[in-house]
Amino acid sequence: MGPEFLAVLQILSLALLAAGVLFYVAGSVGLLRFPDAPSRLHALTKADNVGLGLVSLAAAIYWGEPAIAAKIALVWLFAIISSGMTAQLLARAAPVADGSGSPAEYERESGT
Amino acid sequence: MNALVPLLLMFLPLIAAVISFALPERLAVWRNAFNILFAFVKLLLIGYLLREVEAGRSVEWRYEFLPGHDFLLRVDSLALLFVTLSVFLWLITTIYAIAYFGRGPNLARFFGFFNLCVLAATGVAISGTAITFFLFYELLTLATWPLIVHRGDEKSLRAGRIYLTYTLAGSAALLAGILWLKALVGPIEFTVPPDLGEVSPIALTLIFILCVGGLGVKAALVPFHGWLPEAMAAPAPVSALLHAVAVVKAGAFGIVRIIYDVYGVDTVAALNLGLPLAALASVTILYGSLRALMQSDLKRRLAYSTVSQVSYIILGASLVGPYAVIGGLVHLVHQGVMKITLFMCAGALANRMGIKTIADINGAGRSMPVTMFAFTIAALGMIGFPPLAGFISKWYLGTGGLQSGAPWVVAVLAASSLLNAAYFLPLIFRAWLLPRTAGTTVREFASAEDWMLVLPAAVTAALCVAVGVMAAWAFSPLGWATRIAETGYLQ
Amino acid sequence: MSPLDLLVATPLGFMLAALAFGGQGRWLILVASPLMMSLAVWLVFLPPDAAHVVGGWDLPLGILLRGDGVARVFVLGAALCAALVGLQALYEFSPQSGGPSARNRGFWPLFYLMWAGANAGFLTTDLFNLYVALEMVSLAGVGLSALGSLQAALRYFLFALMGSLAYLLGVALLFANYGTVDITLLARTAEADAATLMALAVMTGGLLVKSALFPLHGWLPPAHAAAPAPASALLSAIVVKLGFVILMRLWFEAFATLAAPIAVGLLGALGAAAVIYGSIQAMRQRQLKALVAYSTVAQVGYLFVAFPLVAAAPSAAWSGMTLHAVAHMLAKAAMFLAAGLMLKAAPGRDIADLVGLARVMPVTVTAFALAAISLMGLPPSGGFAAKFMLLDAALDQGAYIYAAVLLGGGLMAAVYLFRPIAVAFSGAHGRAVALKAPLAAVAPLALAMCAIALGFFGVAFAELAAIGAPWAQGDAIGGVP
Amino acid sequence: MLVEGGHVFAVTGAVLAGLGFYSFLVKRHPIRQLLAANVVGAGVFLMLGGLGRSPGGADPFAQALVITGIVIAVALSALGAAMVVRLAACGDKDEAPLGEKREGP
Amino acid sequence: MSAAFDILLCLMILATAGIALFVRGAFAAIAFFIAFGNLLGLAWLALGAVNVALAEIAVGAGVTGVALILACSRLFELGDNLADVRTPLASRLGSAALCLGFTVMLAGVVLTIPPGDRLSKVVAPLLPGLGIENPVTGVLLAFRGYDTLLETFVLLGALVAAWSLTPDASRRLPPTTMVMTDPTSRIVAEAFTRLLAPAALIIAAYLVWVGxxxxxxxxxxGAVLAGALVVATLGGVVVLPRLDSLAARIALMVGPLTFLAIGLAGAALGGRFLAYPDGLEKTLIVTIEYALAISIAAGLALLAIGPPQPMPNNARADAR
Known part of the structure; x- marks a missing residue:
């Protein structure tokens, strides 16, 4: 594992980091620009999760030890699950931009 | 053993009070018996004390009450004079009160506080240090207030309010005076007069004004006498107790203590405070008699007469002459005896015949001869009719005034005697010589308990005469007062 | 096994027991009162230099528990108060007395929490531990006043919260500056630099809120007036005192050397203003418990009037100040309990409704009157002895204004305290109905009698309060030489 | 001048305390005041932590104080929130001092 | 380089705090308050105080945030629109001046105190005696064990005070049932809980052990467990018991009880109150920590959710 290999890893993690930040920015822009809650949720959950993935990958590479990498992966996993759950709940409750003030009508599963 | 007697003198009324508070109304007979028994035991204790003090043995009990301040109970000759008067008259007033009330509501409470008053009065008499005196002086206020508001109607509550306003303000002034003096010369013990040498005269004068002002409230000196006539709303035994024995005398006794035991006669003279005080006392004497003249209500007239009579004592104390001192001290006893008779008679008349105003008294002599006879003796004594009690004290006060170079004192005494005559003689005249006016119902000696109501007045009336006639006897109040004056204050 | 620890551990144990027993938890007081009283008495008779570090960890890391004079006196007073208030609460919060059961169940754990917090606060010399004790007491105080009126409790809660944060800010500054939060260490190393002065100022501000001194007293009257009688008795007697004791420790021990006379004078002035304001407000109240609550505001004023007197002549005024605090603790608890009972019997909550109560319930009215005598500072009560000592010290130092405030305060107290007593004595037959449980009046009477009895043991009290007092160790207090 | 690391956080803490105290005075609704109190608390703790910073890491004693402080702060805030809701739910109308009057005649 | 990060972080903290304090909407305020809490956690990490960072985020931002949000939602339903009534300008300016002065003085004073650790050199040598390396746990559980003991009782007291507010009417009700009203949302929450709960349990157990x-x-x-409990009640997986039910009371009291019992045992065995007999320190500390974790979890969860209320949604939840 020559020094130049390490340098490549450094560059790679920096690149991943930049990509991750890019996705975060996209998510934030989406948050600001989109008209109503569900669409904003869409922007946020999608962009930020990917951004988080890239950043954690960059961190994993930067640290290099497998134990830390595993922990970071675990963090990412929980983040994904919780953002998914919150997005679901928010979407159901948030009023749609059409001014009706009532939550979006999604098809209802029968028999729950 | 001697140290325990003053303590016992304190605890007896306390136990009597607790018993009175505790016993329910249906055991009233037991309560009355206990009260009389305890009063009688106190009298025996006084007898023992008389023998002890006569034999020159000191009787005192000391306990460090606050850091640097002692709680001292000491029975000296001056204290004994006041204690004997108050304990004896207390026994009589207890009997009178039992008869007067019979079966009323709240009597347990009445007799409880009645005994606490005894405790406070005896405490005032035998206190050895200024702090002890103040403690009992204040306790006296607290113990007498419930007696004034005993009936609980609006009039007595108002009287209670006025009484508190005057007395609490007065005691605040007294406390300030005592503590200020303590700050300058250290804790004050009565028979160990502090050396006021290096203390600035202005401070001493201010302290004197504070203390005498504070005590003057209870002694009903002119500007502070307002509460006394109002306190007439209280039942008769209370008025008798307040005027003849407890509250009023405590104030006068306090002034005597301040002048003789704290300042010393010569310091008072040096600060030339004696004369202004004498002048104030004289103004009170005249003002009291004048206002008494204008009263239509019997008890209010007696109240104003007390305002003027108590100032005789203060007049005596403030003059330098030896006879004036003796006159003042002996009047302490004589006024007590006479005034208590007047009030008990007035109470009996009101209780039995509903006599409230001067006009009602017409023809009372025929209906209640014994009471009216006692009333007449006491009234004559107040006027200063020889050989009764009043005459002796006025005589000594007059000669004392001349000795101390204040001839106007005699004029004041003469004028006040005239005024006394002006407001007492019509009463006697109406009672004996005028026919009874309609509207008064009387039970002529209907039941046995009447003798309990009338006997006390008769006894005290007899005392008025005895004190006057046997003045020369060594153990008479005059003899005792002379001995106090000679040993205590005239070196 | 030393009372210094047990005095805090036992009430905590009883709190857990009360929580465990739930409904029947109220009978625990019959065990707790005697036990705690004996611990308090045991503390009083410990050797003068009784002190030890909790868990054996030495300063500056550990916490020093010290049984000095102030601690013994206040712990004994608090034990007496809490024990008797507890007995009264046994009657007040019993199921047959009505009121929601959540309230009955909630009272006891909070009662023991307050007791433990007060004892912890009196015994420790560690500032952060004092913060936790303050929180325990304030929390219990808020909980108890919430049993009465929620509006007042919320207002008290917000005031107390801000007070604690201010106090905490001061502790943080001191720790950052000196590396210790222990009073005894601070007393040796404190010097008047910016951080210390700022810390002292901020902590004093917080503690003035806690002890309800005049401008910052807004939360006290509504909370005390609306709470049920045992709760307001505890609030007035114990909660207000802990803040004051901490201030005593700060100003006369930790920062004795840099307590400038102007600052102490300011506290004295605030105290005087509190006495006057509290008394005037009390005179204007129509409701009995509001009157008693405002009298607390006035009496707290007295304690701070004593500050400049102690700063100038510590040995003279120290016992006066402590005696006044303890006498007020006992008398105010008695008065609130008696007032609670009287209002149960009276048709309404106003003073005018107390007509004829003296005849209907003589024991309770006597307790109220005895407590009033002590609060007015009339002999032979403890209040009188305290006022006498303070007046003595004030006149010795020539502080005539403070002497006038002490005397005037006593007179004003007489005005507003005699009013309810006079109405109770008025004989016109009021619609009062006798209480079913005459035994309930035993607690206030016992407390009032203790307040009166204090008057006779002035000297013993002074010696006890002077044990380990900061000025007793030779260094003069305050900037005044 | 390079302000030492700890001072940055300490000053932030101080500013937080000031801001929180201002908001506590200005905002009238109890929930907002509760929030302000929490910010003041956080500020004080940050100040304590900042001043405890050293090359070897934060001072454990300060950390312990802060943790204890945080738990007490959360306990009080939750109690405050519960009281506000309870006050809004039932108001003070049925809160006539329960201890005073027995229900019924 | 890290100084720049610190300053940036502090600016963000001040910004979020400012918005949280002065924004008009109540929910926005609390949202920013939670963000402020998380940023504070980062600040504590920057200061190297990992323990405090965990506590700040989990307890300071987490539990307080949940409690405030729940309180606000209930206030909305009760019709209190949390409107921000404008205080008069005069008092606003007055308090602004007061607070500005206070802040400037405080900042000035803070700058005079040189940062540096105070007692870590005192703590370090004592740690081996206890058999633990984490100095903060050492201080919390041993050297300042007395503070921590009293503090757990403060938590318990706060809970009792909150629960003693419940009027009799809603005595029977469990703590305000928090179940999602919309069925599908409830399924989502339930699924999430089933996934999260075991992980939270393991993490909590690990945290105590590694502590x-x-x-x-x-x-x-405790805070992690409390979070899990709150989410569980959201999903309807768990119904938190009433305070007067035995289960709740045992869970709440186990922590303080064990701490007090061990403290008294130390005193009884000839030592002193809260003095751990040597040799047993680590085991005793760990047992106390586990007991405390349970009590704190139960306490914080019940506190965050608040006492039972005669609440509309309570009624509705029961109606179905």
């Missing part, structure tokens, strides 16, 4: 050597400890673990 004696690495950053962690009872309070942080």
């Amino acid at each position: 004696s050597d690495l950053p962690g400890g009872a309070f942080q673990a």
